[in-house]
Amino acid sequence: MHNLRKYDLGAAFTFFILPATPIVSAVTIYGQIPLAQTNTAYAASSTTLAAYNETILTPPTISNPPPTSHYTVNLVRDANTVSGLSIPHVGPSFWGFSIEMSVVSQVLGKNSTHLAPTFLNLMSNLQERAGGILIRIGGNTQEFAVMVDKLDNGRTFGKTVSGSNATTKTPAVLYTRDMFYMAFNISSLVNVKWFFGIPFNDSMNWRLTIAEEAQDILGDNLVALQAGNEPDFYLSFGRRQIKYDPADYNSDVDSLIKVIDANPRIPVKNKLLGPSVATGPWTPEMVWETGFIDRFKDRLYALTVEHYPDNNCAAQFNTGSPAVPPQSVFPAYLNHKDRVVDLVAPYVNSGNLAQQAGKPFIMFETNSASCGGFAGISDTFGAALWAADYGFQMAFANFTHAMMHIGGQNVFYNPFTSPPTNQSSYHQWTVGAVYYSTLILAEAFATTNTSRIIDLQANAGNIYTPSYAIYENDVLDKVALFNYVDDPTGANDLQVTLDLGSATPASVRVKYLAASTVSIKDNMTWAGQTLGNTFEVDGRFRGTLDIHTIPCSPLPGECVIPVKAPGFALAFLDAATSDSADMSGLSQATKTFSTTAWTNIHNTATFNPQEVETSNGHAGPNRGGGHDGRLGTSSFKGSKMTNGSKSVRTSAFPR
Known part of the structure; x- marks a missing residue:
């Protein structure tokens, strides 16, 4: 009953x-x-x-010396050749x-x-x-x-x-x-x-x-x-x-x-x-x-x-x-x-x-x-x-x-x-x-239900610029890039080269988590959209979805991803899986409540x-x-x- x-x-x-x-x-x-x-x-x-x-x-001062702002991440597309991956x-x-x-x-x-x-x-x-x-x-x-x-x-x-x-x-x-x-x-x-x-x-x-x-x-x-x-x-x-x-x-x-x-x-x-x-x-x-x-x-x-x-x-x-x-x-x-x-x-x-x-x-x-x-x-x-x-x-x-x-x-x-x-x-x-x-x-x-992740320890393991690779169905699918540095001048914005070798796609799509400073509480955006500031949220996104399409160079096999200081980027590799394409376009949920x-x-x-x-x-x-x-x-x-x-x-x- x-x-x-x-x-x-x-x-x-x-x-x-x-x-x-x-x-x-x-x-x-x-x-x-x-x-x-x-x-x-x-x-x-x-x-x-x-x-x-x-x-x-007050945002922390920039480390001295600051992190290297231009660096390369060497990536392998086949998960079976990567050691240290997490469980699915x-x-x-x-x-x-x-x-x-x-x-x-x-x-x-x-x-x-x-x-x-x-x-x-x-x-x-x-x-x-x-x-x-x-x-x-x-x-x-x-x-x-x-x-x-x-x-x-x-x-x-x-x-x-x-x-x-x-x-x-x-x-x-x-x-x-x-x-x-x-x-x-x-x-x-x-x-x-x-x-x-x-x-x-x-x-x-x-x-x-x-x-x-x-x-x-x-x-x-x-x-x-x-x-x-x-x-x-x-x-x-x-x-x-x-x-x-x-x-x-x-x-x-x-x-x-x-x-x-x-x-x-x-x-x-x-x-x-x-x-x-x-x-x-x-x-x-x-x-x-x-x-x-x-x-x-x-x-x-x-x-x-x-x-x-x-x-x-x-x-x-x-x-x-x-x-x-x-x-x-x-x-x-x-x-x-x-x-x-x-x-x-x-x-x-x-x-x-x-x-x-x-x-x-x-x-x-x-x-x-x-x-x-x-x-x-x-x-x-x-x-x-x-x-x-x-x-x-x-x-x-x-x-x-x-x-x-x-x-x-x-x-x-x-x-x-x-x-x-x-x-x-x-x-x-x-x-x-x-x-x-x-x-x-x-x-x-x-x-x-196949995603496996690895800490790339790129940029010589610099603690202010961590990065991860996510594999789905044993194929490299996404790369996550962080920039903890707070620098409004742009001098510490990152230019991260993803070296994919012969498996380089024609382009990648990138979604950014963005704000003007690490200490801000409002005006944050995910892929150009916000849920609103204090006392403004009904759980639905506002603004236009903004996904950056970044062309890659087949020779020598590189994609260069900029990341603001501070900022976060999630790069979707188009050729990896069909799921990558689906996820990169996500915005507001199809079912909402009012x-x-x-x-x-x-x-x-x-x-x-x-x-x-x-x-x-x-x-x-x-x-x-x-x-x-x-x-x-x-x-x-x-x-x-x-x-x-x-x-x-x-x-x-x-x-």
């Missing part, structure tokens, strides 16, 4: 029609539940929510999204009958390029999640005090069964597949409602269930009281499996994820050494880790530790070594072990810095270059996917953010720079600032960054609240 509910969600489900084939549906948008509508939660000195922060940093990358999109459970209503919509059209459009763009998207709902807030029969005002989510004794409390998320119908209905419109997390705070009394309802309602749209989120922080977060080591985590997973085996409402028994360590107190190797992989591989869908390259916890929560000045770490995000190669290197061994076990290896949660990222870094063009480079490097190291974390409006690093509820009648969404990075990887790996829904212009939500809670992305000591914050949780803050807002509901149809 649950299948009927997917199509008939009660009398209120007036505008959402899901015929069998094709899907021609209507959705409505409602004011997002305001889980971060006050600036007092993240920094007392700020008057602007972090997602709309206008901090502009199978869809959907390499970059997926990790949505903190406490802020789902800000991202997906109010409930299953009021989905967010902008979110659907953003997902549709990725589906057009990569065939689909993976989304994880969870984080630290999943650990105390409790399902209730209903919440006030038709809400699907709420929050209450969890009882966590961490320095900064993690809230208990209250959710209704409608959370799973919301996910199912999204999957009926765009090809999104889901991960959910099983609460892990009480291993003596497992709460398996999430597992039961997710399998029952989502069916094949559920990929897997997370068994523990950052267990290496359980002791410092107060999830466990005396000691907790990798052997204890193994015992908990074993206990969970026994309870799942005895539960007839969880028919699929072998779709767990673990260990999801944050590489803080534990390394992945400490877990592997316990025999975790051999012991549980028949019950695991994938091996997972979580990691942030840095943290901003001291600045966000006044932990007493010295705050990291964003200007001081900005250069570290603008080279191929510090926050890319060095960040991924500790996981190469784990990727190899996952391959030997026949399991996917997923970076299950990451972004530019825990505790919400850095002002002036996480939402800039420089971050877009970094996230694309980081994604390619993870793919090269045999990560199969990576999940870019999304918090509330009190974080800097979101790939996209809905407007505050009290502005939703006249403001649209905001796209973060790193969303463009997800588009780039989606186009680079496309939909053939809305005419309105909310009232007054924000009537209230909460007690003394009950501010946090969730993933605001981690404790040394969560990937090496700074000494003594803090208990991670990305977004909120608390119990009431919502008196009203709406006029009108239909929103795919276009």
